[in-house]
Amino acid sequence: MERTPLLPLPEGMRISQIQVTQTGLLISVSATHPTSCCPLCACASSSIKGHYRRSLRDVPCGGRQVQLALTVRKFYCRNPLCERQVFTERLPDFVEPWARMTMRHSEQITCIGLATCGKGGTRLATRLGMHTSRPTLLRRIMDLPDPPLGSILYLGIDDFALRRGGRFGTILVNLESHRVVDLLPDRKADTAAAWMRKLPDLMVVSRDRGGEYASAAAQGAPQAIQCADRFHLLKNLREAVEGLLAHHLAAHRKRQTQATFEQSAPVWRSKRAARPCPQGGASSAGQARGASGPLRAGDRLTSARAESAGHCPASGHWSQHRQSLARDRNLS
Ligand SMILES: [Zn+2]
Numbered sequence: 001m002e003r004t005p006l007l008p009l010p011e012g013m014r015i016s017q018i019q020v021t022q023t024g025l026l027i028s029v030s031a032t033h034p035t036s037c038c039p040l041c042a043c044a045s046s047s048i049k050g051h052y053r054r055s056l057r058d059v060p061c062g063g064r065q066v067q068l069a070l071t072v073r074k075f076y077c078r079n080p081l082c083e084r085q086v087f088t089e090r091l092p093d094f095v096e097p098w099a100r101m102t103m104r105h106s107e108q109i110t111c112i113g114l115a116t117c118g119k120g121g122t123r124l125a126t127r128l129g130m131h132t133s134r135p136t137l138l139r140r141i142m143d144l145p146d147p148p149l150g151s152i153l154y155l156g157i158d159d160f161a162l163r164r165g166g167r168f169g170t171i172l173v174n175l176e177s178h179r180v181v182d183l184l185p186d187r188k189a190d191t192a193a194a195w196m197r198k199l200p201d202l203m204v205v206s207r208d209r210g211g212e213y214a215s216a217a218a219q220g221a222p223q224a225i226q227c228a229d230r231f232h233l234l235k236n237l238r239e240a241v242e243g244l245l246a247h248h249l250a251a252h253r254k255r256q257t258q259a260t261f262e263q264s265a266p267v268w269r270s271k272r273a274a275r276p277c278p279q280g281g282a283s284s285a286g287q288a289r290g291a292s293g294p295l296r297a298g299d300r301l302t303s304a305r306a307e308s309a310g311h312c313p314a315s316g317h318w319s320q321h322r323q324s325l326a327r328d329r330n331l332s
Pocket residue numbers: 038039040041042043077078079082083084
């Protein structure tokens with residue numbers, strides 16, 4: 001079976017068999033070039049020693065997973081000066097040596113990982129017909145080459161937590177492009193200073209208000225101007241305003257409490273003075289009637305009712321109390 005446009009292959013490869021399985025497609029492919037070059041001496045050889053099969057994951061076809069059964073040949077190297085006697089043919093545009101997936105499949109997984117930032121990428125890949133795992137997505141992203149550092153004039157530096165409260169690293173940001181340019185494994189001044197020495201054009205270092213990065217900038221980029229970054233300035237301002245407001249709020253509540261106490265104190269004293277004493281004779285009401293003898297049970301009851309009604313028996317308002325006293329005696 002020859003090549004099919006549904007599954008394009010590099011020049012010199014052909015499809016020998018396609019099987020439909022429960023999980024997708026199993027496609028047998030092999031290379032057809034009569035010769036292959038030795039990876040050590042680059043001499044072409046047509047002496048085939050044998051072959052073996054590799055199982056590779058490939059890009060999905062019609063939403064179905066594709067598994068390639070690649071037949072790989074082994075050649076003799078006929079160069080007498082070469083140290084390698086047997087080599088495996090290379091397919092540099094299709095699959096890396098020892099890889100378990102094709103290069104185009106790896107590129108698609110990398111794209112999914114970059115687009116989803118590793119979150120949900122596994123579920124999306126499964127829906128697209130690719131079997132992968134979250135560690136594989138993250139590993140593909142981590143394997144990407146670092147972009148060239150280039151010239152940085154304005155640098156932002158701060159720490160970040162690798163493990164909250166335990167281990168910290170340093171993040172370095174190009175303030176012109178707003179991109180992270182590097183991550184350092186710790187937040188020591190020597191480490192950051194060694195990194196800054198690679199940037200002789202550095203003009204401004206924006207940092208926190210701690211001493212480590214100030215020392216790092218002084219050692220690694222003495223020509224640069226140091227300034228406090230906006231985040232830490234606003235953080236300090238917020239903390240200062242919160243402290244000031246808390247102080248004023250506490251003072252205001254204290255004054256309010258004192259004013260409330262002073263306003264309620266005269267009322268409390270007058271109520272206490274007007275309250276009849278259970279033993280009689282200790283309150284003003286008892287003293288007002290002390291001349292006519294000790295209080296009787298009915299009088300104490302009448303006095304309590306008069307207080308609850310807002311009338312003081314000592315003030316001479318006895319008409320209602322007499323009626324109440326007579327009613328109590330009739331009931332008894
Ligand atoms: Zn060789």
